[in-house]
Amino acid sequence: MGMPKRLLLVDDDAKNIFALTAVLKARSFQVRSCPGAREAIALLEAGEEVDALLIDMMMPEMDGYEAIPLIRSLPGRADLYILAVTAQAMLGDRELCLRAGADEYISKPIDIDRLLTLLNGAP
Known part of the structure; x- marks a missing residue:
């Protein structure tokens, strides 16, 4: 498939979404964003076409650790490429994210x- 082109950004920080969206759109990505995991799950349940999901792991209400398994359980979303975003690289973060399903x-x-x-490595 190559580089995924339809991305869903899930982050409660509007500045992060704004900056990432600008950079990715400049590289021909189609970017949709939402401020929280519940909104992302609702979009995916409604059939939003996405090739990859970038999700902030630390958000209020529902964090990425809780959201990723729910997203994986949605019909047709088990193989969605999910890239977890963490605020700082702490020892063990990668393992925690992968264990959650990223x-x-x-x-x-x-x-x-x-x-x-990383996006180029998406299936």
């Missing part, structure tokens, strides 16, 4: 080259 993780501030590399 395919890979990246820490903030997001290195765009690394992000593109």
